[in-house]
Each structure stands twice: as C-alpha cells, then as structure tokens.
Amino acid sequence: MKPLLLLGLAVLVVLQGTWLPHVRVAGVMPDAVLVVLSSWALLAGGVAVAPLAAAAGVLLDLIAGAPLGLSAAALLTAILCVGWWRGTVFFTGIGVFVVGAVVATLAYDATLLVGLQSLHDPINWRTALRQVVGPSALFNGLLALPVGYACSALARRLGTLDSVAHLRAG
Amino acid sequence: MRLQRLIRWVSILLIGAFGLVALDTLQLDRHYQIAGETLLAPFTWAAAVIGDDVAGTWQSISAIGQLEQENRQLRAENARLAQQNLQLQAAGQVNGTLRQLLDYKQAHPEHQYHPAAVIARGTNNLEAMLTIDQGSGDALRLGMAVVDAGGLVGQITRLAPHAAVVTPVDNAGSAVAVYVAVAGGTDKTDPSGIVQYEPGSGLLLKFVQATAPLQPGAAVLTSGLGGTFARDLPVGRIGRVQQSPVALFQMALVTPAADLQNDQQVLVVTDFVPQPLPGVTP
Numbered sequence: 306m307k308p309l310l311l312l313g314l315a316v317l318v319v320l321q322g323t324w325l326p327h328v329r330v331a332g333v334m335p336d337a338v339l340v341v342l343s344s345w346a347l348l349a350g351g352v353a354v355a356p357l358a359a360a361a362g363v364l365l366d367l368i369a370g371a372p373l374g375l376s377a378a379a380l381l382t383a384i385l386c387v388g389w390w391r392g393t394v395f396f397t398g399i400g401v402f403v404v405g406a407v408v409a410t411l412a413y414d415a416t417l418l419v420g421l422q423s424l425h426d427p428i429n430w431r432t433a434l435r436q437v438v439g440p441s442a443l444f445n446g447l448l449a450l451p452v453g454y455a456c457s458a459l460a461r462r463l464g465t466l467d468s469v470a471h472l473r474a475g
Numbered sequence: 476m477r478l479q480r481l482i483r484w485v486s487i488l489l490i491g492a493f494g495l496v497a498l499d500t501l502q503l504d505r506h507y508q509i510a511g512e513t514l515l516a517p518f519t520w521a522a523a524v525i526g527d528d529v530a531g532t533w534q535s536i537s538a539i540g541q542l543e544q545e546n547r548q549l550r551a552e553n554a555r556l557a558q559q560n561l562q563l564q565a566a567g568q569v570n571g572t573l574r575q576l577l578d579y580k581q582a583h584p585e586h587q588y589h590p591a592a593v594i595a596r597g598t599n600n601l602e603a604m605l606t607i608d609q610g611s612g613d614a615l616r617l618g619m620a621v622v623d624a625g626g627l628v629g630q631i632t633r634l635a636p637h638a639a640v641v642t643p644v645d646n647a648g649s650a651v652a653v654y655v656a657v658a659g660g661t662d663k664t665d666p667s668g669i670v671q672y673e674p675g676s677g678l679l680l681k682f683v684q685a686t687a688p689l690q691p692g693a694a695v696l697t698s699g700l701g702g703t704f705a706r707d708l709p710v711g712r713i714g715r716v717q718q719s720p721v722a723l724f725q726m727a728l729v730t731p732a733a734d735l736q737n738d739q740q741v742l743v744v745t746d747f748v749p750q751p752l753p754g755v756t757p
Contacts, residue, residue, distance in 0.1 A: 318598075321598045322595045322596060322597075322598045323594070323595055323596070326596040326597065326598075326736070327736075327737070329736065333600045334600060336599060336600070338598075365598040365599075366598075368595050368598060368606070369595060369596065369597045369598045369599075369602075369604045369606070370595070370604045370605075370606050370632075370633055370640030370641075371597065371598070371602055371604050375602075376598060376599065379599075413599075414599075414600070414601060417599055417601045417602065418601060418674070421601060421602060421647045421648075421674070424647075424648060425647045425648040426647065426671065428647065428673065428674060429673050429674075429675065429676060432673065432674070432675035432676050433601070433673075433674040433675040434675075435675060436674070436675030436676070437600050437601060437674050437675045438600075441600050
C-alpha cells in the first residue's frame with residue numbers, strides 16, 4: 306500500500322473526528338472514512354481493505370475517546386459485508402458505489418447499535434433506524450458518488466482495478 | 476534677382492505686420508478681429524477637444540505600468556483585509572462564546588470553573604463523545620462535570636495529562652439524576668427522575684412518577700442524587716410529555732440546555748468530584 310494513501314486515510318480519520326461533526330444534514334454527519342473504505346473495498350476486495358479498516362477504526366476510537374475497538378469492529382463488519390455483497394453485484398456503474406455505501410452504513414450502524422446496547426441500556430431500534438441510520442445511509446450514499454469516482458480514478462492509476470473491471474465507473 | 480524678390484516679400488510682410496500692429500494699437504481692427512475669432516472658434520474648439528483627448532490617451536498609456544503596480548498593491552491589500560476580516564469574525568465568535576461562559580460563571584458563582592476547548596468529537600452518528608484540551612496536568616479529575624453557557628454538557632470519563640474525554644449527556648451511556656423545577660414546588664415535591672439519551676429519540680426524562688406534575692417548558696436540573704453531579708446544574712427543559720393511564724412512570728422529551736453539537740469552549744466544574752459509593756466499583 307502506498308504510504309501516501311495511508312497518510313490520506315489518517316488525515317481523513319482526523320477530519321472525521323474534528324471537522325465533519327460540524328457538517329450535519331438532517332441531524333447526521335457523513336461517515337467519510339466508511340464511505341472511502343467501502344468504495345475501496347468494492348474496487349480491491351473486502352479482505353484486502355480489512356487491515357485498513359481495522360487500523361482506521363482504532364484511530365477513530367482513539368480520537369473520539371470511544372470504547373476502544375468498537376469502531377474497528379463496526380468498520381470491519383461493514384467492509385466485509387460490502388466485500389460479500391460485491392460478489393453478488395449484477396449491475397455496473399457508479400450506482401454500485403452508492404448501494405455499496407448504503408450497505409456499508411447499515412452494517413456499520415447495526416454493529417455500533419449492538420455494541421452500544423451491550424455496553425449500555427437497551428436501545429429503541431426502530432427509532433434509531435428511522436431517525437439516525439436511515440438518514441445516515443442516504444447521506445453516505447450521496448457522498449459515495451464523488452468518492453466512488455475519485456476512488457475509481459485512483460485505483461486505475463495504481464492498477465488496483467484489474468480484478469474487478471466490471472465495476473469501472475465513468 | 477532672386478534675392479531682390481525675397482527682400483521685397485520680406486518688406487511687404489514686415490510692412491503688413493507693422494500695419495496690423497498699428498491697427499491694433501489704434502483699435503481700428505476690432506471688427507475684423509471679432510469676425511476672425513467667430514470664424515475660427517469651431518476649429519479652435521475642435522482642436523482643443525482633440526488635443527485633450529490625445530493628451531488624456533497619452534497620459535493613460537504612460538500610466539498603465541503605474542496602474543498595474545497600484546492594482547497589484549490593492550489586490551494584496553484586499554486579500555490581507557479579507558483574511559483579517561475572517562480572523563476578526565472568528566475572534567468575535569470566540570469572544571461571544573467566552574462572554575457567554577463568563578455570564579454563566581457569574582450567574583452560578585457557587586462553583587469554581589476551569590476553561591477548556593473542545594478539540595475532537597464523536598466519529599459516528601450513534602455515540603457522541605467530546606475531547607477537551609485540558610487534563611490531569613491541569614488539575615482535572617475523573618467525574619468532574621463539564622458545562623457550557625447553557626448548562627450541563629457531560630462528565631469527564633477518561634483522563635490524560637493534557638486532554639480529557641467527556642461523555643456528553645447525549646451519549647447512550649450517560650444517565651443524569653435530575654429534578655424538574657415546578658413553580659411553587661419545594662425540594663421534596665419537585666418531581667425527580669433520570670435523564671438518558673436514546674439514539675434517534677433524544678434526551679428522555681424517565682422514571683418520573685405518573686402523578687407528578689410535568690409541564691412543557693419547565694427547567695430540568697441536576698438533583699445531585701447518587702453523588703455523580705453537583706446539584707442545580709441546568710440540564711434542559713421539558714418538551715413533549717408522554718403519559719399512559721396504566722403506567723407507573725411518565726416520560727418526557729428534554730431539550731438540552733447546552734449546545735451539544737456546536738460547543739467550542741466549555742467550563743469544567745472543578746469543585747465537585749464525585750466520590751464512589753461504598754461497596755460500588757465503577
């Protein structure tokens with residue numbers, strides 16, 4: 306993995322904990338790290354991105370002061386789900402990234418909710434899904450449009466795209 | 476031959492010139508002069524206008540270099556002023572926040588406070604967290620309450636020498652013992668309960684007796700029960716109340732007093748450190 310990519314991911318993780326919480330639409334902030342990793346997982350495969358997801362998750366927890374490992378577990382689950390889903394993809398184009406981001410958000414937030422419920426009190430899942438997870442999935446899906454294009458271009462440049470040529474966007 | 480002709484012409488011109496001088500001296504040529512000026516006026520006017528234009532154009536051409544330099548200077552000045560303006564706006568915002576914190580401090584003089592800046596926040600939509608730039612090296616301790624200009628933000632749950640993690644009241648793991656200030660109520664009759672956060676629902680006031688009078692808009696304050704928070708820190712105001720005729724407890728939405736999503740500067744209440752209850756391990 307190129308060191309510059311790792312540096313870029315580290316910067317994104319820092320932004321996720323400092324600047325992005327102020328960028329809220331309908332009460333939710335974008336999960337930029339999740340969207341980038343899910344887009345990359347669609348291009349390079351879930352297993353290939355898993356170590357990055359784990360590292361980014363630990364960094365996210367360290368920055369936020371959240372229970373260590375929770376974000377790593379949630380990101381890993383999301384990335385592996387996207388990797389699995391990628392094998393079932395039957396359509397092409399940028400829409401793959403959008404649906405991938407939605408799938409990743411659902412898996413990510415569901416894992417977080419399970420973690421929070423095990424750490425704290427029972428959670429009203431219906432309300433959480435309607436008020437937080439749904440809007441978040443939509444927001445991340447929209448964010449996946451530019452991120453997917455950018456990741457595709459980067460992957461083409463780095464030659465990472467050979468195994469999933471059918472996912473080429475644009 | 477040729478010289479003679481020249482001398483003759485010069486003589487004629489000289490005589491003519493002297494003649495004109497004589498006419499002018501005697502003011503005998505006034506009518507001719509006026510007629511001449513009238514006839515020549517349009518030409519002199521046109522010549523003057525053209526001359527002015529030419530002179531102006533020439534001046535403009537010669538000033539282009541100077542204007543370019545002046546333009547560069549003005550652009551640089553403009554950029555500097557715009558940057559200064561942004562800095563002033565940011566400073567104004569910080570100043571406004573600090574002024575509000577000072578107001579809070581003056582309105583609640585019963586506690587001692589330590590200022591801190593928020594440097595990081597929760598990284599997902601389900602678990603809010605805050606990190607502040609002060610820690611154990613600044614005499615902060617675990618369990619100290621954090622407030623902003625509106626009221627209670629949360630409680631310090633993790634400490635480093637120069638940073639502290641605050642679990643805000645809008646975290647699913649937070650639980651604050653509160654009472655509702657009812658008009659005309661006393662300490663014994665004010666309804667009490669627990670404020671907890673539920674993802675998607677917001678802050679909820681739970682475990683309030685079904686018969687207790689809960690009015691929307693009533694202030695919710697920390698009760699100090701359990702020794703986790705100092706008493707009378709503002710938590711929020713009652714919103715919608717949910718009652719059921721068969722339930723033992725009623726529930727209410729609470730609008731937080733603190734600006735939980737936009738806090739930049741906060742105060743740590745330093746004169747109250749919760750003590751662990753005997754026999755209870757944290």
